[in-house]
Amino acid sequence: MTSLNDTHNPKLTSWVPSANEIGSDFPIQNLPMGVFRNAGSNGEYRGGVAIGNQILDVGKAFDAGQLKGDAAAACKQSTLNTLMGLGRGHWVSLRDQLSRLLRSGGNEKEGRTCLVDMAGAEMTVPARIGDFTDFYSSINHATNVGRMFRPENPLLPNYKYVPIAYHGRSSSIRVSGTPTKRPTGQLKGPDAETPNFDACRRLDYETELGVFVGPGNVLGYPIPLEEAEDHVFGLCILNDWSARDIQTWEYQPLGPFMAKNFSSTISPWIVTLEALAPYRSAIFKRPKGDPAPLPYLHTKSHEGSGGLDINIEVAVLTDKMRKNGDLPHVIGAPNFKGMYWSVFQMLAHHSSNGCNLNPGDLFGSGTVSGTTPDTYGSILEACKGGKQTISFPGDEERTFLEDGDEVVMRAWCDGDGKARIGFGECRSVIVSAA
Amino acid sequence: MTSLNDTHNPKLTSWVPSANEIGSDFPIQNLPMGVFRNAGSNGEYRGGVAIGNQILDVGKAFDAGQLKGDAAAACKQSTLNTLMGLGRGHWVSLRDQLSRLLRSGGNEKEGRTCLVDMAGAEMTVPARIGDFTDFYSSINHATNVGRMFRPENPLLPNYKYVPIAYHGRSSSIRVSGTPTKRPTGQLKGPDAETPNFDACRRLDYETELGVFVGPGNVLGYPIPLEEAEDHVFGLCILNDWSARDIQTWEYQPLGPFMAKNFSSTISPWIVTLEALAPYRSAIFKRPKGDPAPLPYLHTKSHEGSGGLDINIEVAVLTDKMRKNGDLPHVIGAPNFKGMYWSVFQMLAHHSSNGCNLNPGDLFGSGTVSGTTPDTYGSILEACKGGKQTISFPGDEERTFLEDGDEVVMRAWCDGDGKARIGFGECRSVIVSAA
Numbered sequence: 075m076t077s078l079n080d081t082h083n084p085k086l087t088s089w090v091p092s093a094n095e096i097g098s099d100f101p102i103q104n105l106p107m108g109v110f111r112n113a114g115s116n117g118e119y120r121g122g123v124a125i126g127n128q129i130l131d132v133g134k135a136f137d138a139g140q141l142k143g144d145a146a147a148a149c150k151q152s153t154l155n156t157l158m159g160l161g162r163g164h165w166v167s168l169r170d171q172l173s174r175l176l177r178s179g180g181n182e183k184e185g186r187t188c189l190v191d192m193a194g195a196e197m198t199v200p201a202r203i204g205d206f207t208d209f210y211s212s213i214n215h216a217t218n219v220g221r222m223f224r225p226e227n228p229l230l231p232n233y234k235y236v237p238i239a240y241h242g243r244s245s246s247i248r249v250s251g252t253p254t255k256r257p258t259g260q261l262k263g264p265d266a267e268t269p270n271f272d273a274c275r276r277l278d279y280e281t282e283l284g285v286f287v288g289p290g291n292v293l294g295y296p297i298p299l300e301e302a303e304d305h306v307f308g309l310c311i312l313n314d315w316s317a318r319d320i321q322t323w324e325y326q327p328l329g330p331f332m333a334k335n336f337s338s339t340i341s342p343w344i345v346t347l348e349a350l351a352p353y354r355s356a357i358f359k360r361p362k363g364d365p366a367p368l369p370y371l372h373t374k375s376h377e378g379s380g381g382l383d384i385n386i387e388v389a390v391l392t393d394k395m396r397k398n399g400d401l402p403h404v405i406g407a408p409n410f411k412g413m414y415w416s417v418f419q420m421l422a423h424h425s426s427n428g429c430n431l432n433p434g435d436l437f438g439s440g441t442v443s444g445t446t447p448d449t450y451g452s453i454l455e456a457c458k459g460g461k462q463t464i465s466f467p468g469d470e471e472r473t474f475l476e477d478g479d480e481v482v483m484r485a486w487c488d489g490d491g492k493a494r495i496g497f498g499e500c501r502s503v504i505v506s507a508a
Numbered sequence: 509m510t511s512l513n514d515t516h517n518p519k520l521t522s523w524v525p526s527a528n529e530i531g532s533d534f535p536i537q538n539l540p541m542g543v544f545r546n547a548g549s550n551g552e553y554r555g556g557v558a559i560g561n562q563i564l565d566v567g568k569a570f571d572a573g574q575l576k577g578d579a580a581a582a583c584k585q586s587t588l589n590t591l592m593g594l595g596r597g598h599w600v601s602l603r604d605q606l607s608r609l610l611r612s613g614g615n616e617k618e619g620r621t622c623l624v625d626m627a628g629a630e631m632t633v634p635a636r637i638g639d640f641t642d643f644y645s646s647i648n649h650a651t652n653v654g655r656m657f658r659p660e661n662p663l664l665p666n667y668k669y670v671p672i673a674y675h676g677r678s679s680s681i682r683v684s685g686t687p688t689k690r691p692t693g694q695l696k697g698p699d700a701e702t703p704n705f706d707a708c709r710r711l712d713y714e715t716e717l718g719v720f721v722g723p724g725n726v727l728g729y730p731i732p733l734e735e736a737e738d739h740v741f742g743l744c745i746l747n748d749w750s751a752r753d754i755q756t757w758e759y760q761p762l763g764p765f766m767a768k769n770f771s772s773t774i775s776p777w778i779v780t781l782e783a784l785a786p787y788r789s790a791i792f793k794r795p796k797g798d799p800a801p802l803p804y805l806h807t808k809s810h811e812g813s814g815g816l817d818i819n820i821e822v823a824v825l826t827d828k829m830r831k832n833g834d835l836p837h838v839i840g841a842p843n844f845k846g847m848y849w850s851v852f853q854m855l856a857h858h859s860s861n862g863c864n865l866n867p868g869d870l871f872g873s874g875t876v877s878g879t880t881p882d883t884y885g886s887i888l889e890a891c892k893g894g895k896q897t898i899s900f901p902g903d904e905e906r907t908f909l910e911d912g913d914e915v916v917m918r919a920w921c922d923g924d925g926k927a928r929i930g931f932g933e934c935r936s937v938i939v940s941a942a
Contacts, residue, residue, distance in 0.1 A: 204638075205679050210762060220761070230760050235703050236694055240762040241675035241769065245639050245864050246727055255728040257861035260670055260802065269669050271802050271860070293680055293771070294689040294942070320861065326664050327654070328644060328674040329763020335675065336861040337727070368694065368705050426705070427691035427754065427770040428942070430679050508728070508862075 081105075081173040082352050084493040089182040090189070092126030099343075099486065099496020100124040103352075105172050106343035106497075107154060107308065113196040121149025121157065121200075124343050124498070125176050128189045132172075135188040140181060141171050153202045154286075154344070158307045159433035161289045162348075165307070169348050197342035199249050201286060201434035206242040206338070207424060208282075208314060208438040211415040212408075215443035218455045234364050237371070237415040237423040242314075242438065243335035250311075250341050250500045256477060256507040257336035259320040269323055273507035276318035276460065277475040280441040281388040281451035281483055283410060284312035284340050285417045286434065293430040299373050302418035303347060305431065309417070311341035311386070311483045311500035312438045318454055318474065338438075341483070341500035349495055353487040355381035357416050370426055371419045380416035384497075385409055386442050386485045388451060392470055393478035400467050402482040405456050408442045408449040410485075477506040515539075515607040516786050518927040523616040524623070526560030533920065533930020534558040537786075539606050540777035540931075541588060541742070543634040546624065553632050555583025555591065558777050558932070559610050562623045566606075569622040574615060575605050587636045588778070592722045592741045593867035596782075599722075599741070603782050631776035633683050635720060635868035640676040640772070641858060642716075642748060642872035645849040646842075649877035652889045668798050671805070671849040671857040676748075676872065677769035684745075684775050684934045690911060690941040691770035693754040703757055707941035710752035710894065711909045714875040715822040715885035715917055717844060718746035718774050719851045720868065727864040733807055736852035737781060739865065743851070745775035745820070745917045745934035746872050752888055752908070772872075775917070775934035783929055787921040789815035791850050804860055805853045814850035818931075819843055820876050820919045822885060826904055827912035834901050836916040839890050842876045842883040844919075911940040 080086075081103065087094045088102040100106065102125065110129055111119045122129040133150030135141045145168035148157040157165075175185050210216055213233065220228035232238065248254075256277055262269035288307040291297050297305055314334065321333030357380040366372060386409065389402030415423075420437055441451040450456045453474055457464055463471040475481070481504075485497035514520075515537065521528045522536040534540065536559065544563055545553045556563040567584030569575045579602035582591040591599075609619050644650055647667065654662035666672065682688075690711055696703035722741040725731050731739055748768065755767030791814040800806060820843065823836030849857075854871055875885040884890045887908055891898055897905040909915070915938075919931035 205677055207765075223761075232694075232696075232703075232757055232760070235696075236758050238758070238762055239765050241677055241765065243639055243675055243863060245724075245866050245869070248727070255862050258730070259861045260666075262666075262669075268799060269666075269802070271804050274861075290679075293682070296692070296942070317861070323666055324670050324672070325761070325763075326666070327657075327759075327763070328672055329759075329761070331641075331673050331675065332857075332861045332863070335863045365702060368703070370705050423766070427693045427708075427751070427766045428689055429677060429766070429769045432679055435679070508730075 078351050081169055084491060087178045088125055088176050089178050089180060090126040090128050090176060092128065098126055099498050100126055101493050102173060102177050103493035104345065104349050104495045105169055106345045106349065107200065108197055108343045109152065109154060109200040110195040110197050112190065113194050119152040119198050121151065121154055123172055127192045129192055129195055130176065131188045131190055138184065138188065140175055140184050140188065143167055153434065154200045155202050155434040158201060158286060158288045162304055165346060166348060169346065197249050199247055199340065200342065200344055203244040203247055203434055203436045204432045206244040206247060206436045207239050208242045208440065209415065209420050210238040210440040211413045211420065212440055212443050213414040214412065214445050215441040215451060215455065218443060218450065222459045235368065237420050240329045242338065246335055247338045247340060250339060250502065252339065252502060253505045254315055254337045254339065254502045255505050257317050257320065258507050259317060259332050260323055261319045262323045274317040274319055275474065277504065278316045278318050278453045279388060279481045280314035280316055281386055281406065282312040282314050282438045282441055283384065283485065284310045285437040285439065286344055287431045288433060290432040291425055291430055294428040296428060297422055297425040299371060299376055299418060299422040302421045305421055306347050306417060308344040308346040310344050311485050311497050313339040313481060313483055313500050313502060314438050339500055339502040341498050343498045345495060345497055350382055350487065352492045353383045353495065354379045355383045355411055357381045358412055358414055371422060376418055380418050381411050383409065383411050384485055384487050387483065389482045391480040391482060392466060394468050394470055395466065398468055403466050405464060406448060406450040408444040408451055410442055412444055413439060413442065475504055477504050479504050512785055515603055518925060521612045522559055522610050523612050523614060524560045524562050524610065526562065532560055533932050534560055535927050536607060536611050537927035538779065538783050538929045539603055540779045540783065541634065542631055542777045543586065543588060544629040544631050547628050547630040553586040555585065555588055557606055561626045563626055563629055564610065565622045565624055572618065572622065574609055574618050574622065577601055587868065588634045589636050589868040592635065592720060595723045596738055599780060600782060603780065631683050633681055633774065634776065634778055637678040637681055637868055637870045638866045640678040640681060640870045641673050642676045642874065643671055643673040643849065643854050644874040645671060645847045645854065646874055646877050647848040648846065648879050649875040649885060649889065652877060652884065656893045669802065671854050674763045676772065680769055681772045681774060684773060684936065686773065686936060687939045688749055688771045688773065688936045689939050691751050691754065692941050693751060693766050694757055695753045696757045708751040708753055709908065711938065712750045712752050712887045713822060713915045714748035714750055715820055715840065716746040716748050716875055717818065717873045717919065718744040719871040720778055721865045722867060724866040725859055725864055728862040730862060731856055731859040733805060733810055733852060733856040736855045739855055740781050740851060742778040742780040744778050745919050745931050747773040747915060747917055747934050747936060748872050773934055773936040775932050777932045779929060779931055784816055784921065786926045787817045787929065788813045789817045789845055791815045792846055792848055805856060810852055814852050815845050817843065817845050818919055818921050821917065823916045825914040825916060826900060828902050828904055829900065832902055837900050839898060840882060840884040842878040842885050844876055846878055847873060847876065909938055911938050913938050
């Protein structure tokens, strides 16, 4: 387990004042990594670290001699793949240096020359994502959705043994702020004789966390669970957009395809596993009667600390609400601790047949849903498959999403006198189909 | 449709004698593209074209002034992605120049300086494959396999409307000649109470063609069927290895995952769509009663020429046969003309929701199977799901594949006085699990 050190001390403050504000996502204890450039510059993207409302240009600080080592140098590149491949020793060294540079009493004079205002920066997808895999690790989500398709048998027999997943599309992953175009596709109503080709009418979000892989493995050589955390670089927020009507018609027998690959949106900042160390928790406690995980998915140490206590929230801002100056309306607020499978089990399982993972690969956790309606991570669940409307401020109602709706996801860790660790936002507005 | 020109003339010969031998896969009319380096050199990979038993180093010929243009220059790179992104105009120009350089009467003296003996070359995966998608376009395969799972209802209602596909894993695609390690994973027999983790016992091949995408599209902007062929660079052979026991237990509800992502093997040479022009055919004629494809998957011109008349053959060479000096034993020999969905329909469908394709993306066609046992493209079909053994020379029998078995796939076009266009081989030997 990544150990706590002085970079996690909740009493630390930064000479960047906005980092010390209550509720800031990016205090000195966080130091998430992303890729940015000056907005509208058409310049090269490069690696940066978020501190309050500022970004430290890591490569620039390296060139100025304020940071040393391969990890800092790797941030001069336009993706973080090289950094991700270096491994935990390098990441920890960079984090230590960043903490010392940016904390109160650090070299503010020199550090300031490498700051860029976040408001004047443009973020992008932080890695060249070779492969994207989407898991299905919330048993509540699997049960809620399964119930709509198979009322008597909501959860399939493999669920409690296999961290279920499917391969996703990496080309259509976009960073927060990119609009999402409503997809077109084959739709077939339950009573229709034949399908027709039209704009999706049951557009949904899926509230997930994304996991960026660090060092990979050689094809044919699985990563054991004991070593899984050395292969996890960090986490972001992921909106796995879903076209439910396309999905219903296409998904058998090979799984969702066109219902998913039109767009996925991720938050720009990757919160490192190191930053999350204070929020490690025991894994989800399986209810009596559930089978134990097979040995390759179980260790005592993982049982004690494989979980992550992360709050998640998904909200929607409609066109009308935007005009009225309303805030996004929260629909669901689950916690990641309730996931049936941990990110480390996902990684160990994914490589258990010999499949090779590469630095920059992305996993989606699957929709994070709790047990009550206010913790559901998809609209499909919140509106009971379209049978129940959701009320919005300003007398609006929704089942599925409409054009102009903006989906806003947030995630953060807090509590127990620890420093708040925020993920920032993952947002995207729906624009009409072609 | 790519038009026939003098590069297709069956009377053309090459000054490379092996290209003119009867049965050569790589005559002057073919000119498939691949990526190679001198074996054991640890040098840079670069683009080449196969001619008989030789490879023309295209970048070297460009540097020597024997070839001109961006397409030839792009072959100096270690992947063909740039070449693939340039588009048909560039490809045709390169093909014309290559044909003129390599044909009898061409500049043999200069050309010879750019030849590398195929026997002394090492091939690799010819593109950085951003995303790999596997289709399911043989209705015979879908029916044969569906019958094992759902005897009364083998074909699902969506099959005749939707070119069914799922996303695959790009990281584990390897070139012909790379051994394939038997995967481990969760297996659960039909009568077992719980699964166990063990080496796969029902290892299978799937005989497919692979399609390399040329220029892509912008996210949100589908490629209409009329334009699909401008986005197809060429085809190769693909063995989509499948662990049937892992698949049976894991595949519901999200499709195959660990049953597939441990390895896929492709042949090294990409036969361009231009080379295949003489073998374009009408698409598969749907039987009476089948629905017509939806309008976005149908044009008159596509109906007349969307098919490809390609012979495929899959054979197995066991350890014992190898010691006896036997040739690989052919198990199935289907033709690609019988596919229910064409490669152009696959491409148009894939982008029809706005999903963006990129140069170098790879599609698998899905297992190519005919209607009779001697045309089945998987062992699962050939051995009736394990119920029937397959006899091999030397008194061996098989249901599924054993360690030491080598799977050898071949594909070629011939007939009607046209020049033979070969794909070479896709082969890989199974090595035991860790």
